[in-house]
Amino acid sequence: MEDTSYHFLFEIAIILLSTKVLGIVTKRFALPQVVGALLAGLLLGPAMLGLLQETTLMDQLAELGVIVLMFNAGLETDLGELKKAGASAFIIALIGVLVPLVGGFGLACVFNAGEETFLQNVFIGVILTATSVSITVETLKEIGKLSTRSGNAILGAAIIDDVLGIVALTIITSMAGTGANVLMVLLKIVAFFAISVVLWMVLHRIVEWWFKRYDRDKRRFVVISFAFCLLYAYFAEEVFGVADITGAYIAGLIFAKTPRVAYLQDRFDTLSYTLLSPIFFASLGLKVVLPEMSASIILFSVLLILLAVVSKVVGCGLGARLCRYSGQDSLRIGVGMISRGEVALIVANNGIAAGLMNDDFFGPVVLMVIATTILTPILLKLVYRGKEKDYSDLQESELVNRYEDAAAFDLAAQALLEDHERLRDSAQKK
Secondary structure (H helix, E strand, O other), X not given: OOOOOOHHHHHHHHHHHHHHHHHHHHHHOOOOHHHHHHHHHHHHOOOOOOOOOOOHHHHHHHHHHHHHHHHHHHHHOOHHHHHHOHHHHHHHHHHHHHHHHHHHHHHHHHHOOOHHHHHHHHHHHHHHXXXXXXXXXXXXXXXXXXXXXXXXXXXXXXXXXXXXXXXXXXXXXXXXXXOOOHHHHHHHHHHHHHHHXXXXXXXXXXXXXXXXXXXXXXXXXXXXXXXHHHHHHHHHHHOOOOXXXXXXXXXXXXXXXXXXXXXXXXXXXXXXXXXXXXXXXXXXXHOOOOOOOOHHHHHHHHHHHHHHHHHHHXXXXXXXXXXXXXXXXXXXXXXXXXXXXXXXXXXXXHHHHOOOOOHHHHHHHHHHHHHHHHHHHHHHHHHOOOOOOOOOOOOHHHHHHHHHHHHHHHHHHHHXXXXXXXXXXXXXXX
8 A cells, every 4th residue: 555644745845846936937027926836826736737735734834834924024024114004004904994895795786686695795895805915925025115114004904904804704794693792802802902012012122132132042032933923823813813924923023123133034034935935825726626607607706806906906095095105105005905815715715604605606706816816916016116216115204314415425525526626736736
């Protein structure tokens, strides 16, 4: 009897090689490499060649991959910019949830009319409210825009979007008689963020002192910070009902702007790109299984994809404009919130289990997830395009400093030129 217990080694090797090769190919076409990793999962998965299947091990490694990705995003976050974006992020997320919710409900009503389909149609809107920030984070890191003003607004809005999505899902499942108590969910969410703020205030100072005091063996910093990340991600999901990636991101914020944060970033970047990130992005493609669909459902799929893209760009972009972001930054923020990724699939599966999901609509939801997941990095590359230096993300004080530095440089250059002319005149006289 053939021993297949080590087959997972072959699968991981195939995923790593295929994501890298297709990543290089997409980069040749001026596209983010993450697009290649997503295409690799689709190509190898059940939707196309069927060479690889989704397994428990792959799911667990993929979950670990997105946790490390978000922890690293927390490490790279500019805390000052994140604080400034707090109120703005809430407005961006709120409008970015309401517009897709209303739009999805309206579209579903057209294709699923009837008195008993109200909750099913609302649920389509709930699915569209989801945002998978992991795709955006990886793309912004690749193009060097993660710590910009617009990048911080996307991260903050995505966290709040996740919370609002949990609330919306809880409300609709409660209406169907299958969900938890809404008040209890809200209390847990509030408790989680209150505890997170206190932990950040206390632990951030302790970590700064610790990194300065014990600087010889840097490896302990990596081990302890990673263990804390995993624990906080676990407690966020299991105790408070908040997504584990949100816990991982907040754990990263605790270690951000500390003396050895660059060392931590380097180590977690290595862990991420050598194993975990390729498996995570490929696993999104492995989840895709397309059912047979009628002509009307295909039309619904096309409209759902268009609505998914436009509703986030309009909703989040409008919120950003209300918060006085520039037109270009508003567009970037809207595009950064488009991807639904694995979040929408999880919500859809919960809806099927609760009897809130019309079976005919699952295929369109899968197509919407594929389209938004692949489109987001491509559109992000376009809206951040340009070789010229981008000053749109700088604060007014930073611009003033740049202009003052430039003026000082001009004065120094003028003084050197005058000295040179005096020396030349003196030499000619001699």
